[in-house]
Amino acid sequence: MKTKSIWGHPPTRLYNLIKLAENNWGKDFTACVVGCSDGKFLMPFAREGIYVTGYDIDEIALYGGSKLFPIVESKVKYKYSKDFKSKEYKLEKRKVLGVLDRLKKENLEDFAKIEKRDFYRNFPTEKFNVVFTSCSLHYSANKDFSLEDKIKKLQSIVLTNGYLYVDYMMAIEEDDYELYPSSKFFRKKEILNYFDSSWEIISIKENNYPSFEGAHVDCVRDHFHRFGYILARRLK
Numbered sequence: 346m347k348t349k350s351i352w353g354h355p356p357t358r359l360y361n362l363i364k365l366a367e368n369n370w371g372k373d374f375t376a377c378v379v380g381c382s383d384g385k386f387l388m389p390f391a392r393e394g395i396y397v398t399g400y401d402i403d404e405i406a407l408y409g410g411s412k413l414f415p416i417v418e419s420k421v422k423y424k425y426s427k428d429f430k431s432k433e434y435k436l437e438k439r440k441v442l443g444v445l446d447r448l449k450k451e452n453l454e455d456f457a458k459i460e461k462r463d464f465y466r467n468f469p470t471e472k473f474n475v476v477f478t479s480c481s482l483h484y485s486a487n488k489d490f491s492l493e494d495k496i497k498k499l500q501s502i503v504l505t506n507g508y509l510y511v512d513y514m515m516a517i518e519e520d521d522y523e524l525y526p527s528s529k530f531f532r533k534k535e536i537l538n539y540f541d542s543s544w545e546i547i548s549i550k551e552n553n554y555p556s557f558e559g560a561h562v563d564c565v566r567d568h569f570h571r572f573g574y575i576l577a578r579r580l581k
């Protein structure tokens with residue numbers, strides 16, 4: 346039985362990354378998703394028969410329980426404006442499956458190891474061929490670490506010739522350090538400063554404009570994000 350993440354379906358770029366790694370190593374490689382939540386980006390590896398490790402700090406996303414969801418009767422997509430004010434939706438409690446329940450329901454437990462771990466505070470020693478993280482660096486839990494520190498920690502668990510993929514949040518207003526603190530939101534091309542000559546940048550895309558995101562689990566308001574994506578390979 347196929348299960349679904351509370352965060353929706355993974356984007357094509359995840360499947361492209363899996364294909365890229367398979368072109369190198371077949372199924373014989375290891376992957377790690379830092380901030381795996383309920384498995385949006387982890388399940389596709391396990392479904393492919395690739396051994397994947399997931400770390401997260403959110404017990405409900407790992408073990409299941411209930412979470413608050415906004416009650417959105419009709420979805421409206423708004424255009425960005427600096428003083429956009431969303432209404433505050435009412436919330437309802439819904440039962441959610443954790444990543445462990447999802448692995449069990451899909452008979453994939455042998456392909457994954459899940460650990461409750463605050464990655465930046467309690468750093469693992471294990472290294473992987475593919476390391477992936479999506480929209481996790483900006484979490485308040487990580488505010489005591491600089492973006493450089495967080496990127497270096499992610500890099501250090503990538504094996505030689507392995508890949509690091511990071512989806513990250515960028516400042517919508519580059520000069521506004523109050524709304525977009527430097528420990529959470531990247532400035533344009535900033536991330537490139539944190540990859541030295543041991544890395545080859547395979548691709549980087551940074552959106553110039555914010556994209557709309559409707560209220561979602563744990564978030565009562567419609568809002569905007571500006572995203573960046575980087576894929577790099579460790580050369581040595």
Ligand SMILES: C[S@@+](CC[C@H](N)C(=O)[O-])C[C@H]1O[C@@H](n2cnc3c(N)ncnc32)[C@H](O)[C@@H]1O
Binds near residue numbers: 400487
């Ligand atoms: C926003 S969710 C992922 C949602 C999905 N990335 C998406 O794009 O729709 C990011 C996850 O990272 C986890 N996370 C944040 N900081 C972490 C840390 N220091 N260690 C482990 N997990 C962390 C959060 O608990 C959360 O489950």
